[in-house]
Amino acid sequence: MRSPKFRLLGLAVAPLIFLSACGSDTGGTDEASQSTGTDDAAATSIAPNGSAEDVTLTEADADGTTVPALELTKTPLSVGETSVQEIEPGEGEGATAEQDVELKYLAVNGTTGEEILSTFPTDETVSMSLANPNLLPGFLNTLEGSKPGQKMIIAMSPEDGFGEQGNAQLGIGPTDTVVFYVEVVGATTPLTQAEGEPVEPVEGLPTVEADGTSPATITIPEGEEPPAELVVQPLIKGEGKEIQSGQQVRMHYTGVKWSDGEQFDTSLQEGRQPFETAIGAQQVIAGWDEGLVGQTVGSRVLLVIPPDKGYGASEGHELQKETLVFVVDILAAG
Template identity: 85%
Template sequence: MRSPKFRLLGLAVAPLIFLSACGDDTSTDDASQSSAPGDDAAATSLAPNGTADDVTLTEADVDGTTVPALELGKTPLAVGETSIQEIEAGEGEPATAEQDVELKYLAVNGTTGEEILTTFPTDETVSMSLANPNLLPGFLNSLEGTKPGQSFIIAMSPEDAFGTQGNMQLGIGPNDTVVFYVEVVGATTPLTQAEGEEVEPVEGLPTVEADGTSPATVTIPEGEDPPTELVVQPLIKGEGEEIQAGQQVRMQYTGVQWSDGEQFDTSLQEGRDAFETVIGQGQVIQGWDEGLVGQTVGSRVLLVIPPELAYGDAQEGGPGAELKDETLVFVVDILKAQ
């Protein structure tokens, strides 16, 4: 089982508004702590007094752009059970539990009536993996079966949102109902392993046996000194988009030590999901940031990372300290970037 100290490889960065506070990749940051600061209403239990039908979809002007807005029929609005008000039905194939749903959204705190986040002014979309157990239960229970073009208002109970911990970073208290307006753009089936053209192995580098479903077997070349500079070698060249710095990337990976070939970490374990993080912005070790930007979705990439680009600066007793002097070898399958 992977040691928690190796979580420093990155942070789960699905938008915080979609992540449950009990998700293990978010439990260490302040966004998953108890209540909104200075919000007395959030500290007091609210008796249920409404449903999603008490919310009206309206419009607002943001810098000359007309965007959706929500008007609460009562403030505070508290729901005992999550409820949905259908706006548009949508058409096409319904999303399945294995797919990623792309959507636009607006979120409002039901207790205060204040807007939390919205994607509409910039016309951005976000992608939510229905296979991610760390998504808010209210979304896990409502997005499966949705269709492109479908829109709805969901009044999410505290239990189905952030529960007793709330979300301080978003100003959501432990008893706050969260109200969303959602427009479904579509759904896609993500890659589960690398797909593309195999690349001829390079002599002198570690050899790799990988099936994409279990940890890769990495053999360190006997008698070879570790490289002193970062090595980035595609093993499979994917046909997807090229990764840009700042994108959220989904991956499966295995990591071993050059010194003895011992595996110290892998995402390909029973009960674990594919790993997601932002690349190119310091949320992972430098060798990942430098090595994965510019690679393509669908690729399987061999990274050989010298200590100074890995955990060479780790403090004794801190995260990564056991790997401080190690050259690390990773086999990474790039499954998605957004």
């Protein structure tokens, strides 16, 4: 069973703008969440007064680049039910509930009219899993069936958005409507395990038996001292895109201790979803940040992580003095 003290490498932080509030393992509430409590809700709540049709797509200047902007015909704008204004219909096959949708987006707070986030100034795209149960219901209900090239404005009700907790980090209150402008780039079916060309590992490393559907069997070489430096050994070289620092990455993994070969965690057990986090953004231990940036989607990677790139600085952590060995299947990045 997974140790409650081992929260693999911090929290899985899929883009906050897409995820609903989830229950915490501790059952507690942080100060930021408390700042958008029921008293604030009562003070700012307004009756529904519009829909996505009350939003106009315009343009703005961002450092000399023309980017989409949204203009609300009424502020505050409040919707009782999520609604969609289609700007362009798109072409091709519609996205299914099992796929990842790649898109560009702009988000505006309907209560204040202020921009929250936008990918357009940097021309970045993000990938959103329609199979992720923590995706905002407003996206789950509107993006299934969306087509490449489709452009739409989504006025998302609080119930379909961030709900009673809001999202203090993004400045979204518990009764705020959030308005999105979305351009769909395409949809892909995500990998469920590594796919690509096998790579012959160098001698002296742990050996791995992995089928991609159950926890990997990792055997520590008998009598070998753990390496003092980070070891990154691809076992399968995937053909997907290269992981860039800061990207959101979806993975399956198994981790064991070099000292005794004991497994301390795996995502490949019944009831668990692939692990998803930002890589190269200090959301995970340094061995993952350094070892996975530059790898490709579809790859299976063996990481041997010395304590100074693992939990060496975490006083009292059960893995503080351990060299960690991971097998990671990189399933998606975006």
